[in-house]
Amino acid sequence: MGRDVVKRFVAEGAKVVFCGRNADAGRGLEEETGGHASFVRADVTVEADVAALVEAAVATLGGIDCLFNNAAEARNSAFLDTSPGDLQAAMWSVFGSVAVVTQHVARHMVEQRSGVIIQNGSSAAHRANSSPAIYSALKAAVCHLTRCLALEFAPFGIRVNTISPGSIMTPIFKTLFQMGDMDDAEALRRIGDVIAGLSPAARAGTGDDVAAAAVFLASDEASYITGHDLKVDGGLTAGLTPHMRKAQFDFIRNTLEDFAKQERAGAL
Secondary structure: OHHHHHHHHHHOOOOEEEEEOOHHHHHHHHHHOOOOEEEEEOOOOOHHHHHHHHHHHHHHHOOOOEEEEOOOOOOOOOHHHOOHHHHHHHHHHHHHHHHHHHHHHHHHHHHHOOEEEEEEOOHHHOOOOOOOHHHHHHHHHHHHHHHHHHHHHHHHOEEEEEEEEOOEOOHHHHHHOOOOOOOHHHHHHHHHHHHHOOOOOOOOEOHHHHHHHHHHHHOHHHOOOOOOEEEEOOOHHHOOOHHHHHHHHHHHHHHHHHHHHHHHHHHO
């Protein structure tokens, strides 16, 4: 998602500074954009890296008009299997990084009395049991932080919004479903075909869907939107599709029929 957002903002004519922990991947994307986006190697869970990142961005851009907080690590572990170390890592990755980067960037935006902050949330913040409990709860915290900061920063002309994606086809799904031996594109195609049957939109999401939402929220067309959570989920959080509703009804009916059969067998 981060890669597609960088490319979309560059295509719209924006000057972009982006970060990541993988220097090779970052330099590759920098070259892919023809140098219109500048890469800074940084781990956003480390405050010293964040401070250096923001300083470099201000020096390169002359200021920061828009921040997109995207980085997060999802661990597919049950709640009772989550160690204190795993919990701390998740808290810093999913929530702490958002808070710290926003602090550093917002200080510059307050001085210039303008800016847009966009957090990448998740449909998991709105739909329990669709992702691990810790990840889901922390994404919900990100969404609420957005609402709080929208009110706190409004007097300074700063807008704060969240994008909550649904099933966006990124390599994280390949890891989640343990398809490591398969080519990335083929694995994501297969997963996307299955997810399409569960989505009201009849397809899986793409990074371009998130990038389009981010560009809109950053633009003047969204100047009256703040404190909002834009769900880019193909209707996932709206409720059950007719297909899933039928599956749920069939499950209840079949279970009741099984009970009735067992009762008749017991009576005989």
